[in-house]
Amino acid sequence: MKKVIITGAGLGGLIAAANLAKNGYNVTIFEQKQRDELGYDWRDTLVKDVFARSGVPKPSELQFEPHVKVCYRNPKKTMKLVTLEEPSELVVNIDRQFLAEHLVSYAEMCGVRIKFGTKVVSAIVENNKVKGVATEDEEFFCDLVVDACGMHSAVRDSLPDNCGIVKTTEKTDTLYTYRAYYERLSDEMSDPPFHFYFYHNRRKGIDWVITDNKYIDILVGSFSPLSQQDIDEAVEDFRKEFPYMGEKLVRGGQTATIPLGRTFPVIVYDGYAAVGDSAVMIEPLSGSGMTQSMLGGKILADTVVEIGMDELTKENLWKYQYRYFKEIAEKNLPDDVIKGFLSDATPDDVDYLMESHILTEKEFSGGSDIKLTVSEILKKLKALLKRPMLLIKIAKLGINMLKIKKACELMPENYDEGAIEVWKEKYLAI
Numbered sequence: 001m002k003k004v005i006i007t008g009a010g011l012g013g014l015i016a017a018a019n020l021a022k023n024g025y026n027v028t029i030f031e032q033k034q035r036d037e038l039g040y041d042w043r044d045t046l047v048k049d050v051f052a053r054s055g056v057p058k059p060s061e062l063q064f065e066p067h068v069k070v071c072y073r074n075p076k077k078t079m080k081l082v083t084l085e086e087p088s089e090l091v092v093n094i095d096r097q098f099l100a101e102h103l104v105s106y107a108e109m110c111g112v113r114i115k116f117g118t119k120v121v122s123a124i125v126e127n128n129k130v131k132g133v134a135t136e137d138e139e140f141f142c143d144l145v146v147d148a149c150g151m152h153s154a155v156r157d158s159l160p161d162n163c164g165i166v167k168t169t170e171k172t173d174t175l176y177t178y179r180a181y182y183e184r185l186s187d188e189m190s191d192p193p194f195h196f197y198f199y200h201n202r203r204k205g206i207d208w209v210i211t212d213n214k215y216i217d218i219l220v221g222s223f224s225p226l227s228q229q230d231i232d233e234a235v236e237d238f239r240k241e242f243p244y245m246g247e248k249l250v251r252g253g254q255t256a257t258i259p260l261g262r263t264f265p266v267i268v269y270d271g272y273a274a275v276g277d278s279a280v281m282i283e284p285l286s287g288s289g290m291t292q293s294m295l296g297g298k299i300l301a302d303t304v305v306e307i308g309m310d311e312l313t314k315e316n317l318w319k320y321q322y323r324y325f326k327e328i329a330e331k332n333l334p335d336d337v338i339k340g341f342l343s344d345a346t347p348d349d350v351d352y353l354m355e356s357h358i359l360t361e362k363e364f365s366g367g368s369d370i371k372l373t374v375s376e377i378l379k380k381l382k383a384l385l386k387r388p389m390l391l392i393k394i395a396k397l398g399i400n401m402l403k404i405k406k407a408c409e410l411m412p413e414n415y416d417e418g419a420i421e422v423w424k425e426k427y428l429a430i
């Protein structure tokens with residue numbers, strides 16, 4: 001029976017663990033936190049059918065709350081662009097602590113052993129192969145290490161530099177967040193309930209305020225490290241706009257980081273595979289990674305089962321990486337190019353794009369499927385001609401959309417070091 005060690009009881013790790021244990025694998029998870037510390041003290045959004053697709057039981061409908069319409073705001077707050085269509089019923093909010101416990105119980109039921117309060121400090125690498133992991137006190141050996149340690153993975157970072165694994169890229173930004181639920185002082189609701197701010201207070205980043213039935217849910221997100229002053233200024237400004245947001249913290253009130261950007265181009269090595277945030281399996285614009293991490297965990301488990309008695313080499317594990325890219329990561333790449341554009345854009349650029357109707361409700365509603373009439377395109381072009389520098393940035397965005405599609409076609413289906421190097425270079429150059 002093959003032995004698998006999973007580092008981190010995050011979503012991707014737990015899904016991979018449960019599906020491998022169901023297929024007879026000997027699976028142990030090392031998690032640095034205690035069981036009751038897992039998850040976050042708030043609710044987040046995922047796609048409801050992810051449970052069926054990742055082979056775990058769906059929680060009761062009572063655990064889900066519907067997603068709501070979103071109003072997009074520019075840095076000057078002169079515009080309110082509300083999405084046109086009703087939110088999909090498939091997109092729901094779920095309590096992160098509940099979700100963590102739901103997946104932990106299921107993994108244990110499938111036979112996974114979880115060692116809580118055990119921090120992994122590094123991978124054990126011998127003869128260019130990952131053989132196991134080291135904690136502060138002991139070494140543990142196995143046939144495969146699944147790195148599900150999240151964005152700041154000590155396991156990934158301990159791998160030798162020549163292993164081909166990409167540990168960090170300039171294409172991946174960090175979103176530094178503060179998330180909190182404040183008390184509601186009245187029954188007043190914002191319309192729509194979800195307000196999403198670009199460059200709030202002219203700080204490069206994204207913020208939100210959601211008026212929930214019970215509380216006011218806020219996120220302050222910055223592309224550079226958040227200071228207490230940034231948080232205080234954002235909260236104060238939200239209180240002015242939503243006077244029914246009280247002082248009392250009801251849940252959360254903590255800072256955390258999220259990766260923003262594209263999935264790392266190489267996520268497997270001999271005896272090693274990364275899943276979830278440690279491989280940057282996220283939606284590049286929002287940093288949402290729950291659905292992607294869970295699906296990544298399932299694809300990894302399915303691939304390992306398919307590999308069967310053969311060795312878990314990088315050549316064999318490449319099938320996992322290829323499937324993840326073809327089924328999930330590639331669809332998110334246009335958003336990653338938009339993220340690159342937004343990181344380059346100034347608050348004035350964003351104000352101009354929204355105030356001069358280059359970005360309208362239609363763009364925020366339709367995603368990449370949006371269809372514009374000729375007259376709409378001409379109006380936008382006319383407005384852009386008044387800002388040549390912005391026009392150049394938008395032209396670059398269009399070219400990069402085409403380039404990233406072409407780069408993906410270069411990803412080899414089978415492991416081939418030379419072809420991977422070519423693909424990696426093109427993928428990261430855009």
Ligand SMILES: Cc1cc2nc3c(=O)[nH]c(=O)nc-3n(C[C@H](O)[C@H](O)[C@H](O)COP(=O)(O)OP(=O)(O)OC[C@H]3O[C@@H](n4cnc5c(N)ncnc54)[C@H](O)[C@@H]3O)c2cc1C
Pocket residue numbers: 007008009010011012013030031032033038039043044045046118119120121148149150151152153154155177178179219256257258275276277278282287288289290291293
């Ligand atoms: C404020 C905020 C809001 C978010 N909102 C959303 C949202 O609405 N929708 C969405 O889809 N996503 C959202 N996300 C992102 C989402 O939380 C992540 O993408 C997802 O949790 C990634 O899962 P993962 O499998 O990589 O594991 P993680 O959740 O990152 O968990 C990793 C686990 O590994 C453990 N670990 C780390 N290092 C070690 C070590 N050395 N040894 C042992 N254990 C270790 C950690 O303790 C942790 O339990 C949000 C994140 C934040 C911070």
